[in-house]
Amino acid sequence: MVRFTLDDQEIVVPEGITVLEAARRSGIFIPTLCDDSRLEPFGGCRLCVVQVQGIPRLVTACTTPVAEGMRVQSTNEEIERRRRTIVELILSDHPNDCMVCEKAGDCNLQELAYFYDLRTNRFYGQRSQRLVKDQNPFIERDMEKCILCGKCVRACYDIQGVGAIDFTSRGFTAKIAPPFEKDLDCEFCGQCVSVCPTGALMSKQSLGKGRQKDVQEVDTICPYCGCGCNLTLHVSRNEVVRVTSRPDTINEGWLCVKGRFGYSFINSPDRLKTPLIKKDGKFAEATWEETFDYVATRLGAIKSKHGPDAIGGLSSARCSNEENYLFQKFMRAAIGTNNVDHCARL
Amino acid sequence: MTNSLAEIENNDVLFVIGSNTKESHPIIALRMIKAKRKGAKIIVADPRRVPMVRFADIWIQHRPGTDVALLNGMMHVILKEGLFKKDFIESMTEGFDEEFRKNLEEYTPENAAKITGAPKEKIIEAARLYAGSDRAGIYYTMGITQHAHGTENVFSIANLALLTGNLGKEAAGVNPLRGQNNVQGSTDMGCIPNMYPGYQRVAIAAIREKFEALWKVKLSEKEGMTATEMIPAAEKGSLKALYIMGENPVVSDPDCTHTIKALKKLELLVVQDIFMTETAELAHVVLPGSSFAEKVGTFTNSERRVQRVRRAVNSPGIAMKDSLIIIELSKRMGYEMNYPHTVEIFREIGQVWPALAGMSYARLDDGGLQWPCPTPDHPGTQYLFKGGFPRGKGRFTTVMFKPSAEQPDQEYPFILTTGRQLFQYHTGSMTRRVKPIDAISPEAYVEIHPEDAGALAIEGGSRVKVSSRRGSITVKAVVTKRPAKGMVFIPFHFKEAAANVLTSSTTLDPIAKIPSFKVSAVRLEKA
Numbered sequence: 001m002v003r004f005t006l007d008d009q010e011i012v013v014p015e016g017i018t019v020l021e022a023a024r025r026s027g028i029f030i031p032t033l034c035d036d037s038r039l040e041p042f043g044g045c046r047l048c049v050v051q052v053q054g055i056p057r058l059v060t061a062c063t064t065p066v067a068e069g070m071r072v073q074s075t076n077e078e079i080e081r082r083r084r085t086i087v088e089l090i091l092s093d094h095p096n097d098c099m100v101c102e103k104a105g106d107c108n109l110q111e112l113a114y115f116y117d118l119r120t121n122r123f124y125g126q127r128s129q130r131l132v133k134d135q136n137p138f139i140e141r142d143m144e145k146c147i148l149c150g151k152c153v154r155a156c157y158d159i160q161g162v163g164a165i166d167f168t169s170r171g172f173t174a175k176i177a178p179p180f181e182k183d184l185d186c187e188f189c190g191q192c193v194s195v196c197p198t199g200a201l202m203s204k205q206s207l208g209k210g211r212q213k214d215v216q217e218v219d220t221i222c223p224y225c226g227c228g229c230n231l232t233l234h235v236s237r238n239e240v241v242r243v244t245s246r247p248d249t250i251n252e253g254w255l256c257v258k259g260r261f262g263y264s265f266i267n268s269p270d271r272l273k274t275p276l277i278k279k280d281g282k283f284a285e286a287t288w289e290e291t292f293d294y295v296a297t298r299l300g301a302i303k304s305k306h307g308p309d310a311i312g313g314l315s316s317a318r319c320s321n322e323e324n325y326l327f328q329k330f331m332r333a334a335i336g337t338n339n340v341d342h343c344a345r346l
Numbered sequence: 347m348t349n350s351l352a353e354i355e356n357n358d359v360l361f362v363i364g365s366n367t368k369e370s371h372p373i374i375a376l377r378m379i380k381a382k383r384k385g386a387k388i389i390v391a392d393p394r395r396v397p398m399v400r401f402a403d404i405w406i407q408h409r410p411g412t413d414v415a416l417l418n419g420m421m422h423v424i425l426k427e428g429l430f431k432k433d434f435i436e437s438m439t440e441g442f443d444e445e446f447r448k449n450l451e452e453y454t455p456e457n458a459a460k461i462t463g464a465p466k467e468k469i470i471e472a473a474r475l476y477a478g479s480d481r482a483g484i485y486y487t488m489g490i491t492q493h494a495h496g497t498e499n500v501f502s503i504a505n506l507a508l509l510t511g512n513l514g515k516e517a518a519g520v521n522p523l524r525g526q527n528n529v530q531g532s533t534d535m536g537c538i539p540n541m542y543p544g545y546q547r548v549a550i551a552a553i554r555e556k557f558e559a560l561w562k563v564k565l566s567e568k569e570g571m572t573a574t575e576m577i578p579a580a581e582k583g584s585l586k587a588l589y590i591m592g593e594n595p596v597v598s599d600p601d602c603t604h605t606i607k608a609l610k611k612l613e614l615l616v617v618q619d620i621f622m623t624e625t626a627e628l629a630h631v632v633l634p635g636s637s638f639a640e641k642v643g644t645f646t647n648s649e650r651r652v653q654r655v656r657r658a659v660n661s662p663g664i665a666m667k668d669s670l671i672i673i674e675l676s677k678r679m680g681y682e683m684n685y686p687h688t689v690e691i692f693r694e695i696g697q698v699w700p701a702l703a704g705m706s707y708a709r710l711d712d713g714g715l716q717w718p719c720p721t722p723d724h725p726g727t728q729y730l731f732k733g734g735f736p737r738g739k740g741r742f743t744t745v746m747f748k749p750s751a752e753q754p755d756q757e758y759p760f761i762l763t764t765g766r767q768l769f770q771y772h773t774g775s776m777t778r779r780v781k782p783i784d785a786i787s788p789e790a791y792v793e794i795h796p797e798d799a800g801a802l803a804i805e806g807g808s809r810v811k812v813s814s815r816r817g818s819i820t821v822k823a824v825v826t827k828r829p830a831k832g833m834v835f836i837p838f839h840f841k842e843a844a845a846n847v848l849t850s851s852t853t854l855d856p857i858a859k860i861p862s863f864k865v866s867a868v869r870l871e872k873a
Binding site for chain 1: 375379380527531532533534543563565572573574576586589592631634643645646647659660665669673676692713775777780781786858859
């Protein structure tokens with residue numbers, strides 16, 4: 001453990017962690033746009049600059065490990081002046097279109113502009129052009145809004161092990177792109193979308209479906225494979241419009257293409273909406289009352305004629321524990337057979 | 347899984363066999379990649395060049411169905427070089443006898459190499475790496491189990507872990523990765539023909555009496571049929587009615603043609619689902635159920651973690667909660683089930699199965715709990731078998747290599763393996779209705795090695811007719827070095843070119859009754 005002082009508070013943290021991480025754990029807010037505790041430190045946005053006693057210049061909290069006896073100031077007039085200027089510089093090449101931006105209300109850059117009250121900008125000059133050319137069905141890249149924080153690059157390479165994108169070009173023309181600036185051709189996990197601090201990377205399916213303040217968030221579990229990833233369903237008007245995951249879960253907030261983008265079957269028009277009974281080879285809509293009577297009568301007749309073992313039941317690995325428990329209880333207690341199984345083998 | 351997902355990143359060695367983790371369990375694969383970043387070594391054994399191979403230190407490309415020879419070969423090396431954990435074997439296991447050791451003698455690296463087609467150096471290297479590490483975990487899926495000798499494959503894996511003392515400790519273990527969100531839970535809940543909830547055997551009178559007292563009803567003494575036995579029974583006419591909740595056996599079961607024929611013979615087929623699946627189309631009655639987003643309850647994942655499922659939206663039309671459908675049907679069959687709320691069902695589960703007795707919805711709210719969790723103050727169990735095995739000692743099982751039931755021959759010269767790919771899920775009833783997913787992965791295909799494709803003058807993108815003794819389908823050719831020569835791969839998600847038209851429903855594992863999806867003999871020709 002290491003003992004150091006942060007804003008006159010004595011703090012004890014494990015060795016090797018950064019000043020930024022230590023501040024987070026102590027509930028002290030230091031702004032950042034390029035840091036994510038799940039990714040390697042990057043030191044790109046410079047917003048997390050802090051004053052360390054004995055060092056003449058400001059240092060970035062995200063790349064500075066805590067040392068024994070260190071004295072750190074997380075904020076003062078000079079630090080805030082620098083941070084404000086950094087945000088101003090970023091905004092000088094950022095479209096002022098929050099009123100139509102999908103990310104508004106959930107955007108780190110917008111929050112910082114608000115925090116530093118940046119109504120006007122002292123800097124102006126050449127601007128990146130809006131260039132939305134991707135044809136892939138999942139991810140919209142709006143490079144005009146990219147602030148080059150590199151979180152997407154790190155998530156793609158380090159976490160996902162894919163490396164579909166990287167920095168290219170230099171200076172003002174620097175951008176993040178797939179090889180040869182072509183369209184994305186990747187696993188479409190959307191890790192990049194989930195870490196993007198601005199509206200540069202968005203899920204195409206969610207566009208125009210409702211801003212964050214209008215959605216209700218419901219935490220649940222993914223319906224696909226057996227990883228058991230934690231999902232947060234974003235619901236607007238009885239429709240799931242977006243899926244995210246919280247970083248403090250067993251899946252650390254990471255999802256795959258199915259978990260993150262494979263949700264629209266829930267609201268599919270193909271969903272079965274009413275019971276159906278086949279008459280003369282064709283399905284006819286029926287009431288629940290009719291249907292329950294029909295099934296119970298036919299099952300009862302088969303049971304009395306051929307015995308309970310002439311009836312079988314296949315339960316579902318997509319259903320809950322409670323439903324599976326009831327299903328086998330139904331087969332065993334109500335029907336009277338152990339002919340119950342599910343698709344574990346298939 | 348004996349161990350936990352978070353422990354993966356602390357493994358020194360990961361032995362991934364018969365698992366296309368990056369596509370079938372993408373987020374578990376991320377933990378493996380994290381382990382690699384932290385310095386772990388990865389061994390991948392797979393007949394295909396699956397994406398995990400990119401992260402592997404050793405890749406063993408063995409022939410489909412030769413896992414026992416590979417594992418026995420590795421154990422041969424471990425025995426010969428004295429790399430086994432003597433203390434662990436003496437204190438924790440039984441069956442490490444003359445017979446077991448003698449059986450391994452013939453699996454020299456040379457012999458194992460001959461059977462598996464993998465170079466002997468790699469088998470030796472993998473054995474040394476796995477046995478030389480303190481924390482080595484084995485990760486497997488259907489590549490191990492979906493064989494006519496699937497159970498023996500699993501025995502071999504258990505032998506390897508016992509031999510090296512990799513059970514009952516952190517960041518090691520034998521870890522089958524479960525393929526469906528609640529397949530662990532379905533099994534835990536007793537949706538298997540020989541066990542009540544909590545793996546309590548139907549055949550044991552005392553257990554049956556316990557459930558009779560709890561459920562206040564006389565229960566059948568006879569073990570039931572597995573899914574793979576019910577379909578033939580339906581065809582034979584001994585099974586008259588089938589109630590299917592949320593499954594699509596027409597696409598997921600082996601030999602579709604046979605499955606359809608069998609289901610059509612039923613006097614009553616009731617299908618409860620959220621879509622008109624290929625199975626539902628054959629039903630006499632279709633009951634509209636609810637999707638995961640419309641209900642309350644719990645799912646249990648691969649690491650035995652029970653987690654809360656919460657309602658986000660309303661079901662369409664007059665579709666009902668699946669639990670309410672069952673309760674109502676039960677009532678009309680003369681057996682009342684009284685559960686005012688889902689939580690009452692969960693409480694009853696805790697009463698019948700001690701491993702869940704300590705859990706409650708309130709306790710599960712914060713990230714879930716891993717069973718066993720017997721008391722309300724128990725923190726759950728991160729890894730199993732700490733300090734011993736439930737049966738007393740871990741048992742070695744002597745396993746001999748057996749060739750797969752269906753071997754390639756002149757008429758059907760290729761080995762077909764079926765499986766999943768990244769974008770689609772199972773029979774596609776959910777993912778194929780998601781537009782962007784269907785756009786990126788629109789159709790079935792067959793992966794074929796360039797040399798094989800060249801010999802048959804098959805070009806990438808062209809149509810190929812794939813036939814087996816059961817039937818044929820026409821799919822797009824993908825010419826790639828992913829499969830080994832002589833082997834082809836078809837994903838089973840696509841109903842219009844269902845891979846399961848080709849697979850066999852008769853070559854089942856004698857114990858687990860699992861179909862041998864990983865080895866069928868097929869023929870390819872230009873369509």
